[in-house]
Amino acid sequence: MSEKQGQKETRDKYSLRGRVYESIREDILSGRYEQNTELKEAAIGAELGVSRTPVREALRQLELEGLVRIIPNRGAYVNMITAKDVQDIYVLRSVLEGLCAKWATEYITKEQLDDLEETLCLSEYHTRKGNYEKLWELDSQFHEQLYSAANSRILNHILSDFHDYVKRVRKATIASEGRSVKSTEEHRAIFEAIRDKDAIRAEVLAKQHVKRTIESIQIYGLDKIL
């Protein structure tokens, strides 16, 4: 992949606050906490070996995101992503990933296109191998590369968040041979549409791609994942 050393670091992972934020966020999104779990500043601080200050800052950020609900003078409580949320997110993603692909067709650079193709080739390799863990990473990477290529700060922000929020769901869908093969094929089709500068086709294909993912989830049953 052409050089790019962590340029995408929009979030600060090096400060204590950054690490605390990532840690709690990951714990919520991965389902380690239950809904309404009370997050006590002192306890979390002790667990992570920091004082309350960075913990508070992290909790306030998570509140803004909606992953945590803060009641003044009382405490912070976990707000899980619900099944309804996931369904809504997939409907929104369907539209927005379509728009993203359309814009990417317009704005993508030669380098970004090459990077995308490289990711795709690797995906195809690991699809054949059935290496789901790696495949999941590459799936994430493919989508994130598209988000960047669309050249829209606003759209990128939303889609990146959504992508995180349904991480568990995506992990589950990828981990089946049927869906993973289809998914990679769809990625290639999207890539080719973008490469051929066919924005309409790219948009339709990207929309379909997300729609089919949620369909494969609904067959499996969302409850089992969340």
Next chain:
Amino acid sequence: MSEKQGQKETRDKYSLRGRVYESIREDILSGRYEQNTELKEAAIGAELGVSRTPVREALRQLELEGLVRIIPNRGAYVNMITAKDVQDIYVLRSVLEGLCAKWATEYITKEQLDDLEETLCLSEYHTRKGNYEKLWELDSQFHEQLYSAANSRILNHILSDFHDYVKRVRKATIASEGRSVKSTEEHRAIFEAIRDKDAIRAEVLAKQHVKRTIESIQIYGLDKIL
């Protein structure tokens, strides 16, 4: 309007941090700061009569939102909403408000529908009066009522933020007789489609409504507003 006492208070306006957050956010969105203005914790704290602690927490929230850019150990800098951002937001809003109207048609309650109609009637009254300041508030209220009615935490969150981000632009468009009359008419059409349970029509009309707003802006010229 049927009783509802500030239930929508998802953000904490009463703590110092809440007030600091609102204050800085308003200053950024209203254009009181220039792009890249350095926001020094001590200075802001002094200005608002609080210590650095609540200021820091507010800045971290604004960072997550993308309204502020924090460089570790260096400082916080204002990230204005650019003209490109506004255009992107309107494209996204066009789609999302459409979806919102569709969902609202499905989920809206009798009370919410009555509230919406009341807002609409007031809007029509103040349109005739040419009372733009009040009209702007009612326009905001109408849209926010739709966001609630759609019954989607996720969609509500995004659209509410967008709504804030383009506040200045909306203020400018409302303040012309031509557009304000049209806009209120479009609101009524959307309302009637929802009332008649015609989701498709509601979606199309809501999409159009946003699209026409941005068109009227482009005639006027975005640069003059931002």
Next chain:
DNA sequence: TGTTGTATTATTGTATACAATCACAGTTCG
């Protein structure tokens, strides 16, 4: 028994103290 008042304790909210880092000016040395 049930309710109200109150002391106690735990937790959050804010201010402050101190450490770490950075920007910049002045200095030294090639």
Next chain:
DNA sequence: CGAACTGTGATTGTATACAATAATACAACA
């Protein structure tokens, strides 16, 4: 003259201290 070095001041990052608030338990009382 310019580049590397260094000390000083300013600013952020984190920890801690203290204040304010809320939850709890328990006693007093009707």
